[in-house]
Amino acid sequence: MLEVKNINVFYDQVQAIHDVSFEVKSDEIVSVIGTNGAGKSTLMQTIVSLVETKSGSIIFxxxxxxxxxxHDIVKRGIIYVPEGRRIFYDLTVAENLEMGAYALKTDKKRLREDLEMVHEMFPQLNDRMKQLGGTLSGGEQQMLAIARGLMGHPKLLMLDEPSLGLAPVIVEEVFDIILKIKKETNTPIVLVEQNANMAMAISDNTYVxxxxxxxxxxxSSELMYNPEVKEAYLGS
Amino acid sequence: MGLKMQKIKKIAPIIISLIIALVLPIFVKNNYYVTLLDQALVNIIAVIGLNFITGLTGQVNLGMAGIFAAGSYTSALLTTKLGVNCWLGLIASIIVGIIIGYVLGYPSLRIKGIYLTLTTIGFGEIMRLLLTNMVNITGGTQGVLGIPSLSLFGFELNTPRRMYFFLVAVVCLMAWIAIRIVKGRWGREFKAVLNDDTALASVGIDISKVKLNSFILCSVFTCVAGSFYAHLMGYIDPSDYTFDMSTRFLMMLMLGGIGSVPGSIIGGSIITILPEILRFLKEYYWLVFSVIILIIILVLPYGLVSIKDLPFVRKLFGLNKNSLGESNE
Amino acid sequence: MESFLQLLVSGIAFGCIYTLVAIEYSVIYQASGLVNFSHGQWITLGGFVFGGTMIRQFNMHYIPAMLLSLVVMGIFGALVAKGIFNPLRHLPNNLFVVLGTVMLGKIIIELCRIIWGASAFRIEGFLSDTVKIGGIVFPEVYIWIVIISVIFLVVQAILFQKTKLGKAMRCVASDQKAAALMGINVNRNIIITVAYSAIICAIIGILVAPIFNVDINMANSISLKGFAAGVVGGFGTIGGSIVGGLVIGIIENMYLMIGPAIYKDVVAFVALIIFLLMKPTGLLGKNQQKRS
Incomplete structure (x- = not known):
């Protein structure tokens, strides 16, 4: 469903992505792992055109x-939940969710149904709806960011470092949610993570x-046992 | 051999512009136009000053009219009301300039960007309103009349033509000082402020001192210019020293090229003289002038001195990147 | 007491004007990060379009003249956003923005001079009455300034809180990249915001025409004092604009009870500098986190 073919990306003169190809098939979770500065976020941002592709092609x-x-890419159904969550601090939680559905031409009834769905999946947001986004804790912000992404009915959901800066318990919760999304909506997911262990555990394919x-x-199930990958990314 | 060539290439533009500056009055018969040239020279001094703050450290100063006015009024009031010698008046203006540099520079230690710009606007407006309204001291909207002309060792600089040669000498001196500063340690520190405050602090340079220095230099240069302006015109009133004047200095700086002393000279001359040349356009001349400047900002944000870096200009003159610099052997 | 109330009346009326001015440049600043130094000239242009063209030339009735002026200014704003603000937004230093918008202001003034002539004029009979209640004089124009400002603030609140467009404008103000990821067309949204700002400028221009006449310098003082209002309240925010505008309007008039009238105009700028030095975030200041 998504095919990235031989793309090259530059920041000014510096090349950030070299001839990268990768593929996401419908109903699979793909994880992209690597250290800080490996170009994971750049790759995601290139797909949604926040960063310009110099050469190569992206087919959806x-x-x-x-x-x-x-904004046109978002309208085609690729929803990117960015690194650092990027919640609208000055908007309420409810408004943040509503903006997640901006690209859809939804009526009020559909919007309400979607909000119900979010309430079920993210109970911790329920009594926060009137609060400003900026007042949430880190974990809540991450939940809100994912929930906001789901409001857009993604055909492909890309999550960028959803576990970054969160306490281990919350990280577990986030990964549970990701699996739940996969199970309930059957949406293909690209998961960018530094936490390679968990990412590989829940994904079908992995790119390093x-x-x-x-x-x-x-x-993922094979790469996990590759000695070099193990050595570099999975700890002992 | 190469070194000598380089030196000649470096000095040639200076000598050529100096010759042009010195023979120019021969061709300009009308005294009105000579006065205009004088004003251009005065403006150049102020723009060279503005370059220290806005050009090098990147802090936008829109209070230039206020500083310029302080220089003008200090000299004008001391010479007319107290009968002080013109040169003592000039020294007083310089002292006022130093004080203003501290006063305006101090806020820059705490605030930056748009907030600093607003502070300078506030300063300029307060100065203008005080000059307009403190009638007992400043003469209010009537202004100050009968400001004596400068005299040099008994030689009266009482005609625009005499003043012209004097001002050319002053501009040369000021430009020389400015270039020494820009190329020296201070200049490097100023530019470092523009690029990144925090990196500067980590190598042990005192940012507050650097910023204060840039403000003091700017305000001293501007007050000197203001003082000469008062003596040149013989009459000043507050209606000259408006927000408009502040923006005009910024225009000069940017048209020539921010950060560059030759740029300040080019910009100061063009912005002062071009409107006169465009006068044949009648009521359209300010419009055409403004449109020209806006287009230059959009197309050539680093000013006229950057024109040589444009690809098509390089092609036109067959320049390549190193032909002016290191590659001469 | 009477003089106190009298001064309060003009303080509130002018406070409303400063509030509108502060809002008008704040919305552009929030959306695009640009400070529009030509905003005073936009206000002037609004005054000329209304007074010079709609009223004098076309002899229109006040209400349609006003509405048509707002439309014209909205289009003007959109064109400027596309042709000038967009390229300026991509230049590396805010120096270019300052000078670029200053030059735009000069161009507008020259156009006004060429189109409508250099001499000031008043719009005969437009909001020129006064009402007297219990010894206090209420100029008609002050009353309308307050009424229109309140209506405007209500309409704006509905726009920002209830409509999809308004919410999208807030998203762009809060985080441009995240807004794009919601499917918001950020460039178009900025154009709309600038057009909206131009419409506010037209409202201000029309409202102050009876006070300052229609003149190329009519907005010089309020545009600079509007900056002071923004800083005192909290630069670039709507709440700050309202608080700062009223505070500046009221204190500069209240000052007349204690000091000579000739220094009234200095008050706003002294307040500006005091706040910049003591509390640059303003009365409603919070440390704004802005991400590019």
Missing amino acids: NGEDITNLPS LEVGYVSFSGK
């Missing part, structure tokens, strides 16, 4: 979406990114 459901304006290159890729 058979359509070339390379360098389309971001090193300074802008794909160094390893394959089934």
Whole structure:
């Protein structure tokens, strides 16, 4: 459903992504792992056109979406939950969720149903709806960011470092939610993580990114036992 | 051999512009136009000053009219009301400049960006309103009349033409000082403030001192210019020293090229003289002038001195990146 | 007491004007990070379009003249956003923004001078009455300034709180990248915001025309004092604009009870500098986190 073919990306003169290709098939979770600065976020931002693709192509459901304006890519159903959550601090939680559905031409009734769904999946947000986004805790903000993404009815959901800066208990919760999303909505998910252990545990395929290159890729269940990957990313 | 060539290439533009500056009055017969040239020279001094703050440290100062006015009024009031010698008046203006530099520089230690710009606007407005309303001291809207002209060793600089040669000498001196400062340690520190405050602190440079220095330099240069302006015109009133004047200095700086002393000279001359040249356009001349400047900002944000870096200009003159610099052997 | 109330009346009326001015540049600042130094000239242009063209030239009735002026200014704002603000937004230093908008202001004034002539004029009979209640004089224009300002604030609150467009504007103000990820067309949203700002400028221009006449310098003082209002309240925020505008309007008039009238105009700028030095975040100040 998403095919990234040989893309190259530059920041000014510096090349950040070198000839990267990767693929997401419908109903699978793909994880992208790598150290800080490996280019994981850049890759995601390139897909949604926050960063310009210099060469190569990005195909979504058979359509070339390379360098389309971001808002047009979102309208086609690729929802990116960015690194650092990027909650609208000055909007209430309810408004944040509502803005998640901005690209859809939904009526009030549909919006209410979607909000119900969110309430069920993220009970911790329920009594926070009137609060400003900026007043939430880190874990709550992450939940809100994911929930806001779901409000857009993603055809492909991309989560960028959802566990970053969260307490271990909350990290567990986040991963549970990701599995739940997968199970209930059958949405394909791209999961960018530094927490390689957990990401590989829940994903079907894994790509390993090193300074802008794909160094390893394959089934998560197999890659997990690759000695080099183990050594570099999975601890002992 | 190479070194000598380089030196010639470096000095040639200076000598050529100096020759042009010195023979110019021969061709300009009308005294009105000579006065205009004088004003251009006075403006150049102030713009060279503005370059220290806005050009090098990147802090936008829109209170120039207030500083310029302080220089003008100090000299004008001391010479007319107290009969002080013109040169003592100038020294007093310089002292006022130092004080204003501290007063305006102090806020810059705490605030930056748009807030600092607003502070300077506030300062300029307060100065203008005080000059307009403190009638007993400043003469209010009537202004100050009969400001004596400068005299140099008994030689009266009482015509625009005499003043012209004097001002050319002053501009050369000020430009030389400015270039020494820009190329020296202070200049490097100023530019470092523009690029990144925090990095500067980590290498042990006192940012507050650097910022204060840039403000003091700016305000001393501007007060000197203001003082000469008063002596040149012989009459000043508050209606000159408006927000408009502040923006005009910024225009000069940016048209020539921010951060560059030759740029300040080019910008100061063009912005002062171009409107006169465009006068044949009648009521459209300010409009055309403003449109030209806006287009230059959008197309050539680093000013006229950056024109040589444009790709098509390089092609036109067959320049490549190093032809002016290191590659001469 | 009477003089106190009298001064309070003009303080509130002018406070409302400063509030509108502060809001008008704040919305652009929030959306695009640009401070529009030509806003005073936009206000002037609004005054000329209304007084010079709609009233004098077309002899229109006040209400349609006003509405049409707002439309014209909205279009003007959109064009400026597309042609000038967009390129300025991508230049590396705010120096260019300052000078770029200053030059735009000069161009507007020159156009006004060429189109409508250099001499000031008043719009005969427009909001020129006065009402006297219990010894206090209420100029008609002050009453309308307050009424229109309150209506405006209510309409704006509905726009920002209840409509999809308004919420999208708030998203862009809060975080441009995240807004784009919601599917908001950020560039178009900024154009709309600038047009909205131009419409507010037109409202201000029309409201102050009876006070300052229609003149190329009519907005010089209020545009600079509007900056002071923003700083005193909390720069770039709507709440700060309201508080700061009223505070400046009221204290500069109350000052007349204690000091000579000639220094009235200095008060706003002294307040500006005091706040910048003591509390740059303003009365409602919170440390704003802005992400690019």
